[in-house]
Amino acid sequence: MSEQQSVPALHLSGLVKQFGSTPAVAGIDLVVPSGSFYGLVGPNGAGKTTTLSMATGLLRPDAGGAWVHGIDVWRDPVAAKRVIGNLSDGIRLFDRLTGEQLITYTAMMFGLPRPEIAPRVSDLLDLMDLRPAAGTIVADYSAGMTKKVALACALVHAPRLLVLDEPFESVDPVSAANIEDVLRGYTASGGSVIVSSHSMDLVQRMCDHVAVIAAGRVLAAGTVDEVRAGQTLQDRFVELVGGRHTSEGPQWLRQS
Amino acid sequence: MVATVLKLRYRALFNTLARRPWQLVGFIFGALWGLGILASVTAGIISLSIFGSLDAAAGVSILGGSALILGWVVAPIVATGMDTSIDARRLAPFPFTRRQTMLALAGTGITGIPGVVTTLVALISVILWLRWPLAALAGIPAALIGVAICVVASRLVGELSGGMGGNRRGRELIGTIVLVVIMLSGPLITGILALLDGGTGSLGDRFGAAAAVLPWTPLGAAWGVAPALAAGEGVLALARVAIALATLAVLGWAWSRAVDRSTSAPPRQSSRQVAAGKLGLFGVMPTGGVGATWARSLNAWLRDPRYLRQLLVVPIFPILFAFIGGVDGFGFAASPVLVAFMLAIGGYADISYDGTAYATVLATGIRGRDDRLGRLLGAASLGIPLVVIVSIVSCVLSGDAGRLSLVLGASLGVLLVGYGVSAVTSAMIIAPVAAPGDSPFKSVPGQTFVSGLLVFVVWAVIGVLSLPVLVIAVTGMVQGPAGWGLATLAVGLIVGCGAAVLGVFLGGRTFDRSGPELFDRIRSLPTT
Numbered sequence: 001m002s003e004q005q006s007v008p009a010l011h012l013s014g015l016v017k018q019f020g021s022t023p024a025v026a027g028i029d030l031v032v033p034s035g036s037f038y039g040l041v042g043p044n045g046a047g048k049t050t051t052l053s054m055a056t057g058l059l060r061p062d063a064g065g066a067w068v069h070g071i072d073v074w075r076d077p078v079a080a081k082r083v084i085g086n087l088s089d090g091i092r093l094f095d096r097l098t099g100e101q102l103i104t105y106t107a108m109m110f111g112l113p114r115p116e117i118a119p120r121v122s123d124l125l126d127l128m129d130l131r132p133a134a135g136t137i138v139a140d141y142s143a144g145m146t147k148k149v150a151l152a153c154a155l156v157h158a159p160r161l162l163v164l165d166e167p168f169e170s171v172d173p174v175s176a177a178n179i180e181d182v183l184r185g186y187t188a189s190g191g192s193v194i195v196s197s198h199s200m201d202l203v204q205r206m207c208d209h210v211a212v213i214a215a216g217r218v219l220a221a222g223t224v225d226e227v228r229a230g231q232t233l234q235d236r237f238v239e240l241v242g243g244r245h246t247s248e249g250p251q252w253l254r255q256s
Numbered sequence: 257m258v259a260t261v262l263k264l265r266y267r268a269l270f271n272t273l274a275r276r277p278w279q280l281v282g283f284i285f286g287a288l289w290g291l292g293i294l295a296s297v298t299a300g301i302i303s304l305s306i307f308g309s310l311d312a313a314a315g316v317s318i319l320g321g322s323a324l325i326l327g328w329v330v331a332p333i334v335a336t337g338m339d340t341s342i343d344a345r346r347l348a349p350f351p352f353t354r355r356q357t358m359l360a361l362a363g364t365g366i367t368g369i370p371g372v373v374t375t376l377v378a379l380i381s382v383i384l385w386l387r388w389p390l391a392a393l394a395g396i397p398a399a400l401i402g403v404a405i406c407v408v409a410s411r412l413v414g415e416l417s418g419g420m421g422g423n424r425r426g427r428e429l430i431g432t433i434v435l436v437v438i439m440l441s442g443p444l445i446t447g448i449l450a451l452l453d454g455g456t457g458s459l460g461d462r463f464g465a466a467a468a469v470l471p472w473t474p475l476g477a478a479w480g481v482a483p484a485l486a487a488g489e490g491v492l493a494l495a496r497v498a499i500a501l502a503t504l505a506v507l508g509w510a511w512s513r514a515v516d517r518s519t520s521a522p523p524r525q526s527s528r529q530v531a532a533g534k535l536g537l538f539g540v541m542p543t544g545g546v547g548a549t550w551a552r553s554l555n556a557w558l559r560d561p562r563y564l565r566q567l568l569v570v571p572i573f574p575i576l577f578a579f580i581g582g583v584d585g586f587g588f589a590a591s592p593v594l595v596a597f598m599l600a601i602g603g604y605a606d607i608s609y610d611g612t613a614y615a616t617v618l619a620t621g622i623r624g625r626d627d628r629l630g631r632l633l634g635a636a637s638l639g640i641p642l643v644v645i646v647s648i649v650s651c652v653l654s655g656d657a658g659r660l661s662l663v664l665g666a667s668l669g670v671l672l673v674g675y676g677v678s679a680v681t682s683a684m685i686i687a688p689v690a691a692p693g694d695s696p697f698k699s700v701p702g703q704t705f706v707s708g709l710l711v712f713v714v715w716a717v718i719g720v721l722s723l724p725v726l727v728i729a730v731t732g733m734v735q736g737p738a739g740w741g742l743a744t745l746a747v748g749l750i751v752g753c754g755a756a757v758l759g760v761f762l763g764g765r766t767f768d769r770s771g772p773e774l775f776d777r778i779r780s781l782p783t784t
Contacts, residue, residue, distance in 0.1 A: 077771075088615050094610075096555070098534075108543045
């Protein structure tokens with residue numbers, strides 16, 4: 001059991017990815033301990049989505065490797081993907097299906113036994129406040145509802161590791177709070193979450209670990225308290241990444 | 257201001273082409289094709305103006321001009337993705353008056369490649385009237401009015417169909433209906449003309465009759481001015497000018513209303529609601545990768561216009577051949593095999609239709625052969641019954657039911673071989689296709705050239721692999737079905753099923769190996 005504990009939920013080692021001549025990820029090492037709630041923060045274009053794609057078997061790395069609970073994602077993708085729940089950012093869903101059909105489809109893809117599917121789908125619809133929209137096709141959902149149904153799909157097979165890319169973007173505050181509770185309960189019972197976000201407040205509040213990445217490299221990683229070193233995460237992030245302007249804006253923009 | 261918008265549009269076009277070399281190749285071929293048409297039209301007009309009679313010139317000018325306007329009206333319905341880079345709604349945030357907005361939109365319409373070609377053709381057509389100087393002089397403004405009608409009508413229809421874009425299903429339905437009409441337009445026109453004159457008149461007479469009526473309609477009025485003047489009928493010409501101007505005024509008024517509406521009240525999405533708990537096929541299929549993919553694939557074949565479009569060939573081939581060669585002809589007898597050929601290729605680049613939603617397939621870690629088998633079953637659930645029905649119907653109609661096993665064997669053989677080949681190719685080929693929800697007829701620039709070539713390669717492979725079946729079937733056709741019929745059916749099923757199984761196995765291996773690379777290629781596809 002103690003050996004089981006020591007195997008990290010996600011282990012990234014020396015991940016590298018080039019797109020053309022631009023390096024998107026330039027050697028990322030990361031250890032997400034089992035049972036942790038891990039935040040991944042970085043400015044736009046830092047390589048967060050690319051990193052998470054390589055960690056979940058969607059994008060083959062140029063170098064380096066990824067292990068989920070000790071399973072090599074790129075040696076045995078089928079076994080690895082069984083234990084990953086994945087919410088990708090910026091991809092379409094099969095949006096011609098209704099929300100209920102989409103979650104059911106995902107459950108079937110993971111081969112859940114038929115009697116278990118309906119109750120799980122029903123729970124998830126309630127959880128995401130999607131019950132009234134269950135019969136609406138996903139193409140007609142708002143941005144926030146689409147995010148929530150994608151999150152439901154990531155949860156339906158009860159994965160051991162959740163990889164969530166921008167899960168709270170355009171989700172309303174009430175739903176976000178509900179989802180937050182669920183994720184807390186999930187990590188408390190031994191599940192692990194890695195979440196990318198632009199909201200420092202949210203990461204500081206929810207996560208116990210955080211990694212700051214910029215230009216495809218890890219600038220700082222560890223527990224939230226270690227990384228923020230007495231400052232707010234927001235201030236520490238700006239200090240690490242740089243690029244903050246202090247001017248009051250150009251003269252022509254000022255109204256008086 | 258208008259100039260800025262025009263510049264913006266060309267900037268956007270060049271940026272797209274500069275980023276995607278293949279699209280540039282397709283674009284160049286498209287431009288060359290346009291130039292070729294322009295050159296041959298010019299040559300035709302010049303020779304007609306020298307050698308043709310006034311009647312012939314009038315007929316060509318009126319019919320051609322009317323067809324031109326009709327084309328501009330239909331284009332925005334058929335190709336909703338035509339030129340969405342600039343429309344009224346995108347200009348809405350800027351402080352433009354309605355007049356400025358309309359000028360900018362009309363300007364982008366005229367300066368696009370179709371607009372330039374139309375304007376040139378319209379002006380070149382004035383050559384027809386050089387023998388009658390007055391007609392030629394009046395022909396220039398008349399032609400410009402005609403071009404203006406083209407552009408304004410097209411913008412109006414575009415704005416209206418965009419307004420109906422609030423009702424996605426409505427737009428998809430209209431698009432599908434229009435395609436059916438276009439594909440069947442040959443037989444339809446023949447039928448209508450036959451009705452009009454009782455089937456007695458020659459083709460020339462029919463065109464003559466049309467050329468007499470069209471100048472009194474909005475379609476032909478502008479193009480009928482010069483011919484009337486050339487014939488020395490000044491009053492007639494004046495009346496046609498009035499009709500053309502009135503058309504333009506009415507269109508312009510309607511368009512300004514539409515622009516107003518779309519800038520101040522963008523269309524809302526209306527949503528289709530089914531009762532919760534209605535899972536459709538997802539409640540029926542067995543759980544697991546095969547069942548889930550099967551349900552999703554069959555769902556797409558039944559609902560997605562991009563798939564439905566491929567089913568249109570099912571009635572069209574037999575009908576076409578019945579028209580051309582009658583129900584006794586060889587073409588009609590062989591049409592089920594052609595239908596099978598067309599249906600089989602429907603999924604040759606199936607993953608492309610998933611778009612980036614393919615990521616959710618990839619993320620579940622489905623085995624390649626499960627995915628292949630699911631998609632094959634989805635296509636076959638519809639394809640096999642359709643081919644069987646077409647075979648039976650065609651045999652019964654031609655009064656030769658004894659041929660059924662022959663036709664059935666050949667068409668099922670081809671269909672199954674094609675499914676097998678598609679199971680492999682769709683794990684290899686990513687073609688730029690219309691995105692889900694876009695018009696199924698929207699062509700992605702540069703698409704036709706490259707993927708058109710690939711389609712022929714895939715067809716050739718299917719043809720070669722189904723040779724054993726086809727050879728036996730043709731032999732049976734020549735020597736009479738007795739004895740050969742059952743042999744064809746048996747060989748067709750054996751070869752077909754063998755190819756399908758092999759295809760699922762080989763395609764599955766390719767899928768397992770290169771799943772992430774396929775996703776990478778989908779993501780880097782041009783999206784507009």
